[in-house]
Amino acid sequence: MTAHPDRAQIELTNVLSALGNPLRLCIVRVLADGCEHTCGSIVDGVPKSNLTHHYRVLRDAGIIWQRVSGRETLQSLRREDLDARFPGLLDSLLAAARNETEDPFAAAGSASPRTQG
Structure with missing residues (x-):
């Protein structure tokens, strides 16, 4: 597994690019x-190979820990x-994603979140 970027190495353009994908935004919402x-x-x-790619993009952008x-x-x-x-970016993005009128999972290739028990 590739190393995670240090906090100072997290770049806004990489974060926004990674979260511009509906499936990756869905993952971050969960x-x-x-x-x-x-x-x-x-x-x-979503096939495991596709998820592996999306998790790598999120990790490399500094959005998730693995x-x-x-x-x-x-x-x-x-x-x-x-x-x-x-400051405030993640909360703003998550709030905007919650307010989307379109089903974000349909846009992500028919993926749906697992039911949280």
Whole structure:
């Protein structure tokens, strides 16, 4: 696994580019709960190889942490780092995504979030 960028290396253009994809924004919306999630527990209906690509883009942009735990890779949002670098940006993007009138999962290739119990 590639190293995560340091906080100071997180660039606004990379963050915005990564979150411009509906599926990646969907992933970040789920991770905004502050918990760690396994790769397969975030969205349904997306091939593992596609998800691996999207997680890599999010990690390389400095948006998520990835941590290997046994046979699983856990994802979590780098909220503290993003808030320090770009105050209010993440909250604004998440609020805008919640207010979208179009189904964001349909735009992401029919992916839907897993039901949170």
